[in-house]
Amino acid sequence: MNKTDEYSLYVHIPFCKARCGYCAFSSCTDFSLVKSYFEKLFGEADRYSDKTRPIRTLYVGGGTPSSLSTRYIDALFCKLRDCFDMSRTCEINFECNPESTSDELLDCLADNGVTRLSFGLQSVNDATLKAIGRLHTYGEFLSALERALLRGFADVNADLIIGLPEEQSQFIRSVKTVAKLPLTHVSMYALELHPETPLWKRFNGKSPASDDEMADMYDEALLILREKGFIRYEISNFAQAGRECKHNLNYWREGRYFALGASASGFVENVRFTNARDIRDYLSLPLERLRDGSCEEVTLAEQAKEFVMLGLRLVSGVSLSEFAERFGRTFCDYFPSAKRLNKLGLLLFDGDNVRVPDDKFYVSNSIVAELWSDVD
Ligand code: SF4
Numbered sequence: 001m002n003k004t005d006e007y008s009l010y011v012h013i014p015f016c017k018a019r020c021g022y023c024a025f026s027s028c029t030d031f032s033l034v035k036s037y038f039e040k041l042f043g044e045a046d047r048y049s050d051k052t053r054p055i056r057t058l059y060v061g062g063g064t065p066s067s068l069s070t071r072y073i074d075a076l077f078c079k080l081r082d083c084f085d086m087s088r089t090c091e092i093n094f095e096c097n098p099e100s101t102s103d104e105l106l107d108c109l110a111d112n113g114v115t116r117l118s119f120g121l122q123s124v125n126d127a128t129l130k131a132i133g134r135l136h137t138y139g140e141f142l143s144a145l146e147r148a149l150l151r152g153f154a155d156v157n158a159d160l161i162i163g164l165p166e167e168q169s170q171f172i173r174s175v176k177t178v179a180k181l182p183l184t185h186v187s188m189y190a191l192e193l194h195p196e197t198p199l200w201k202r203f204n205g206k207s208p209a210s211d212d213e214m215a216d217m218y219d220e221a222l223l224i225l226r227e228k229g230f231i232r233y234e235i236s237n238f239a240q241a242g243r244e245c246k247h248n249l250n251y252w253r254e255g256r257y258f259a260l261g262a263s264a265s266g267f268v269e270n271v272r273f274t275n276a277r278d279i280r281d282y283l284s285l286p287l288e289r290l291r292d293g294s295c296e297e298v299t300l301a302e303q304a305k306e307f308v309m310l311g312l313r314l315v316s317g318v319s320l321s322e323f324a325e326r327f328g329r330t331f332c333d334y335f336p337s338a339k340r341l342n343k344l345g346l347l348l349f350d351g352d353n354v355r356v357p358d359d360k361f362y363v364s365n366s367i368v369a370e371l372w373s374d375v376d
């Protein structure tokens with residue numbers, strides 16, 4: 001099956017009990033909007049219902065999906081099963097924050113066939129968690145994890161953030177602690193400061209850690225995780241063998257995906273779109289205008305560029321045979337600079353794959369820019 005025939009589905013739940021100090025996602029704390037949000041979301045699901053393309057993976061993200069009452073979660077899964085072909089779905093992801101992962105929620109997720117939980121942990125240091133506005137403690141995360149494992153959830157991820165306002169040694173303590181837990185996946189993202197967030201104001205827009213410090217912390221974390229069997233498969237993602245997140249792999253392999261909810265982006269056939277970002281706009285716009293101004297047909301040349309940009313984030317890189325099949329030309333024919341980059345040791349040809357060498361990931365952006373200049 002061609003990657004463009006495989007569909008994923010993303011559903012955005014934009015509600016959080018409180019806003020974290022660094023958050024720039026589409027989320028709000030007004031739970032009085034939940035009812036009208038679900039009415040709109042279900043209207044959107046009806047409008048874009050598609051039973052002809054089986055959904056391989058589903059991701060319910062946010063926001064904080066675990067902050068919803070189980071009544072809404074049951075209704076959501078029921079609606080998705082009505083509107084999409086979920087008969088061949090092999091991975092169902094659900095994002096949880098530790099403080100709202102109740103036993104009732106875990107039972108509800110298990111009953112609805114959720115296969116993979118992703119916890120927003122960020123740090124194991126309670127003082128750091130408090131300083132960035134998280135509502136949970138490390139102890140609450142451990143309790144949620146233990147109860148999730150007892151219920152049989154086999155795939156569990158924890159997110160960590162590099163570059164929080166804490167000592168480097170505290171970040172390393174987080175990585176060492178998490179690496180010893182029975183998790184199958186760890187995501188590790190660099191802190192990004194966005195204007196108008198409390199952390200931006202606190203640090204005048206300057207990251208608490210310098211680029212060099214970030215790089216040192218990343219390199220040390222990589223070794224710690226590797227020692228415990230977590231294999232890096234994407235710049236920010238580490239998994240035990242065979243436990244990569246299939247949903248995210250579909251994004252990086254430039255697969256196709258439906259999307260529902262405020263700020264959600266989709267890629268259906270060759271059209272990309274993003275729904276109204278602000279929850280109040282999402283609620284007030286008529287269904288037919290939710291994607292106004294954002295739908296764009298992605299040309300084959302743009303797809304080739306994206307395919308390479310996303311694929312080179314993966315440690316395995318880009319499949320040469322898939323590239324030729326999708327774009328009708330060989331990779332080196334499309335991107336003549338590839339040969340020069342290869343001579344410079346910045347791109348490796350490895351069997352059917354072309355990839356960025358492990359120690360050159362930090363310059364991947366400039367490698368991609370060089371390749372892209374062949375097409376512009
Ligand atoms: S839980 Fe996530 S989405 Fe909600 S405020 Fe915090 S960072 Fe933002």
